[in-house]
Amino acid sequence: MLAKRIIPCLDVRDGRVVKGVQFRNHEDVGDIEDLALRYRDQGADELVFYDITASTEQREVSPLWISRVSKALDIPFCVAGGISSVDTAARRLNAGADKISINSPALINPDLINLLSGTFGRQCIVVGIDSFHDGQAYRVKSHTGDPDKMRETGRDTLGWIKEATQRGAGEIVLNCMNQDGMRQGYDIAQLKAARTVCPVPLIASGGAGAPEHFEDIFIQAGVDGALAASVFHKSVITIPDLKQYLGSEGIEIRL
Amino acid sequence: MAAQTDVVIVDTGCANLASVGFAFDRLGASYQISRDADVIYSAPRVLIPGVGAAPYAMNILREAQLVPVLQNLTQPVMGICLGMQLIFDLSVEGGRDVACLGMVDGAIEALNTADLPSPHMGWNQLGDLADDPLLVGISAGDYAYFVHSYAAPVSTYTLATSEYGQKFSAIVRQGNVYGCQFHPERSSATGARILKNFLELGE
Numbered sequence A: 001m002l003a004k005r006i007i008p009c010l011d012v013r014d015g016r017v018v019k020g021v022q023f024r025n026h027e028d029v030g031d032i033e034d035l036a037l038r039y040r041d042q043g044a045d046e047l048v049f050y051d052i053t054a055s056t057e058q059r060e061v062s063p064l065w066i067s068r069v070s071k072a073l074d075i076p077f078c079v080a081g082g083i084s085s086v087d088t089a090a091r092r093l094n095a096g097a098d099k100i101s102i103n104s105p106a107l108i109n110p111d112l113i114n115l116l117s118g119t120f121g122r123q124c125i126v127v128g129i130d131s132f133h134d135g136q137a138y139r140v141k142s143h144t145g146d147p148d149k150m151r152e153t154g155r156d157t158l159g160w161i162k163e164a165t166q167r168g169a170g171e172i173v174l175n176c177m178n179q180d181g182m183r184q185g186y187d188i189a190q191l192k193a194a195r196t197v198c199p200v201p202l203i204a205s206g207g208a209g210a211p212e213h214f215e216d217i218f219i220q221a222g223v224d225g226a227l228a229a230s231v232f233h234k235s236v237i238t239i240p241d242l243k244q245y246l247g248s249e250g251i252e253i254r255l
Numbered sequence B: 001m002a003a004q005t006d007v008v009i010v011d012t013g014c015a016n017l018a019s020v021g022f023a024f025d026r027l028g029a030s031y032q033i034s035r036d037a038d039v040i041y042s043a044p045r046v047l048i049p050g051v052g053a054a055p056y057a058m059n060i061l062r063e064a065q066l067v068p069v070l071q072n073l074t075q076p077v078m079g080i081c082l083g084m085q086l087i088f089d090l091s092v093e094g095g096r097d098v099a100c101l102g103m104v105d106g107a108i109e110a111l112n113t114a115d116l117p118s119p120h121m122g123w124n125q126l127g128d129l130a131d132d133p134l135l136v137g138i139s140a141g142d143y144a145y146f147v148h149s150y151a152a153p154v155s156t157y158t159l160a161t162s163e164y165g166q167k168f169s170a171i172v173r174q175g176n177v178y179g180c181q182f183h184p185e186r187s188s189a190t191g192a193r194i195l196k197n198f199l200e201l202g203e
Helices: A032-042 A063-072 A086-094 A104-108 A111-120 A157-167 A188-197 A211-221 A239-248 B017-026 B037-041 B054-063 B067-071 B082-086 B188-200
Strands: A005-013 A016-021 A024-031 A047-051 A077-080 A099-102 A125-133 A138-142 A151-156 A171-176 A202-205 A225-228 B007-010 B031-034 B046-048 B077-080 B088-091 B104-110 B120-125 B143-148 B158-164 B166-174 B177-180
Touching (some): A005 A032, A005 A239, A016 A032, A024 A032, A032 A047, A086 A099, A086 A111, A099 A104, A104 A111, A125 A157, A138 A157, A188 A202, A211 A225, B007 B037, B031 B037, B054 B082, B104 B166, B143 B158
Parallel strands (some): A047 A077, A077 A099, A099 A125, B007 B031, B007 B046, B088 B104
Antiparallel strands (some): A005 A016, A016 A024, A125 A138, A138 A151, B166 B177
């Protein structure tokens, strides 16, 4: 059976791993390789590295640390942030990233998804979506790495998931912004709705605070993986304990 | 005479060359990435990596005039992920039959994932293990990391299966030619053991 994936997310700024609450007030949580290896040893199924400043500052993720991470890790990892062309994507993949994730550049230029998917194959093209419920509907935001540069795109989240997968996205990471960093649980209703329109693997992001939240999102929304950051960085939840719990609840997990 | 490397990784122009090399580094093995026919012929073992699409990768191999070189190898050879698909006779990827290397009999077909998300992406279990030196230390139920939409059906050459919508070949062998559908370089201890076993073939 295919196992549900537990995916620690490491937000990277200036070569360090940081974490904010609802995308603000970032604090330093450690060195990239140290954390990557710690999570590998704990049984993480995959890692995601988001260069949170890359998109808003229009600079590129340094391939240097990508290569260091690739040398050290024997599990897959995805790199996100500042990828806006075939060339920038190629550099990250050639440095050893298994997947690349695009967010704001795909919203500005949706054809980029077709281009990247056609060049590298859809299996390594992830589209990340930051979705915010504005009281009426789920809408997509862009440039969320910097609160001052954040933009409304006017796009409906489910519509964008459909379009992105039709254009060649091989996986969707749906970050539910209302829940991000709040540790009150994933947005089950939104992820359930996303599941019905998403034909590719779907990863839940935003809101994990307890092992039960992972169980809920796997069982109720049928997502393929769950991403979390602060609960792992601050050892509120440890991955071995989480996996043990999920396994005991009958969820397919790689122990 | 220069010290011989343990394995030559065929430069298929695909993106996971570096990761595959790093995996051999972690095992303390020496490797060389090459598309030079003489280097490949004289290698003790040859690894064919690959990610992406079969038509694109076959074009690269044809342009580099590596098709007959690979077909004539007699030492242990292993294709991984797309590289495993390339060692078969043909692939239906891209909506038409693409002639591949023909080192293992059979065709690569679209994986029928029924109502499951596709591509098949993530950690899945190995089963139906054959008795083979490549599988020493591997147990049924061990997890490996897969990312693919096409697969080899189960056949007489299957050494291990996995299942996603349907059963398919996770590992195959025909004579000196092996294939792994998953990424051993990203499959933790299970993947490392398979690569280590591969390095011990032919010794």
